[in-house]
Amino acid sequence: MFWETLWALVLGFTLSGAVQSFVSRAEMQKAMGDHKPRTIVRTSLLGAASSSCSYAASALAKSLFQRGADFTTSMVFMFASTNLVFELGIVLWLLIGWQFAAAEFVGGAIMIVLFVLLAPRILPAKELGAARERLNAGKTDGGHGHEGHGGEGSDAGEEGKPFRLRLRSKTGWVDAAGYTVSDLTMLRRELVVGYLVAGFLAVAVPARVFQTVFLSGHGLLTDIENVIIGPFIAFISFVCSIGNVPLAAALYGGHISFGGTVAFIFADLIALPLVIIYAKFYGKRLAVRLFFSFWLVMSLAGLLVDLLFRVVGISFPKRKTVIAATDFQWNYTTFLNIVFILIAAAVYWTYHNRDRFGAGGQYAKDPVCGMQVERAQPGATTQYDNHTVYFCSDRCRERFENDPAKYATADTDAHVEQTGTETDPVCGMTVDVINPSATATVANRRFVFCSQGCAEAFSANPRNYIDASELATPAVRQQPL
Secondary structure, three states, X not given: OHHHHHHHHHHHHHHHHHXXXXXXXXXXXXXXXXXXXXXXXXXXXXXXXXXXXXXXHHHHHHHHHHOOOOHHHHHHHXXXXXXXXXXXXXXXXXXXXXXXXXXXXXXXXXXXXXXXXXXXXXXXXXXXXXXXXXXXXXXXXXXXXXXXXXXXXXXXXXXXXXXXXXXXXXXXXXXXXXXXXXXXXXXXXXXXXXXXXXXXXXXXOOHHHHHHHOOOOOOHHHHHHHHHHHHHHHHHXXXXXXXXXXXXXXXXXXXXXXXXXXXXXXXXXXXXXXXXXHHHHHOHHHHHHHHHHHHHHHHHHHHHHHHHHHXXXXXXXXOOOOOOOOOOOOOHHHHHHHHHHHHHHHHHHHHHOHHHHOOOOOEEEOOOOOOXXXXXXXXXXXXXXXXXXXXXXHHHHHHHHHOHHHHOOXXXXXXEEOOOEEEOOOOOOEEEOOOOOEEEEEOOEEEEEOOHHXXXXXXXXXXXXOOHHHHOOOOOOOOOO
8 A cells, every 4th residue: 555655645745845835834824814715715725735744733723823813714724734635635546546535625625614614603712712822821832932933934034025936946945855854754653553554454354343333234324323433433543644544445445434434534633642732732621622523524524525426426436355456566656656766865865965055044853753843933842951942743842851862862953953143154143043044054063144145155165254273173173164
């Protein structure tokens, strides 16, 4: 199954990384101030263009709500960024059939509409106000607030530029490579667990086990029971994001209904670890309301898509006895995989050598999950050994604080950046080391700059701006300027 979908994963994550790099978070935030129909459509498109990781989506939705976005619209963004993404659709198509890819987008739209209609009736404005105050008080990030880091990261310099000029930015493409590698790193557990468990279910679990769990042959009663049980399996499976697609293929092969499978795919946002995160973000009462409202709209969306496809005459895909071929052949999949493995290697090389391009200064790497995080707008921060450590979410911060030694390794320079200011060696301007406009690395020393122009002038001839003796320490003396 992994071999069948490898090229699609690389393609999807690469496109997602590019979109995350070129669509600024500040623009997202400005577009999400209410939950009017136009805003909901725009938010859904922004969400669909974002990362497919459920944990990252929940952290970003929290961050947007905390900074003034409407709560319902923030949740819609979270729905869209986990259920309307390109890579999810193409993997569904390859593993189960194009009907499931179509159901993902049709059902996702139905789910969003249902939630927008339901949310004002079950989410009291008073509790939402209390949740925003709770977040702004810093109660979810261990007392180390991150609102004071200022600026908009790369957004500040790029936001006013036409989109075509952003696409010509070399640093923008380097940042895109960073997002791609970081997202793959962050989702490695979900992908591995998803494929392994799906392979086990497809081969080792007898069909009668599935037939015991899921009703069959009882008409509408079967449809209703399956769309209710599907999300419950997602809740207890702990597998979310794109990792639940292989599981969906195995469940569909085990005779869960089409609608039940669709509801299971949508339910990645109610996996138990995420429900616990909602409680920490918004409080237990609001988390319980979110859990049951999510479950309801996911089940209803699965049921409505099932009924809709029957009405319009779309036949459901045949249930495969073998989800994917168990031998390797020289076919289009093999050739596509070879091409995209080379593309993945190029993306990784770009990410690994980002300092050569003067990029990456506005980002840090979450030491727990590996996600690329904007220093100006992190999901959470903490202090360690007089340094600031950046995380994609409170969940990763808590894991770090429980065992800092596990994550603060000799490679911690990739994750931890010292706070304060430094002087631009070209123009002499004072620059915030957390959020410089550009950076360059010479002899293992990182320099910050007020603009890309200063960075390029420095990189062209560093000797014009620094004394070689400044870098003549035993650790770097063997590396010439």
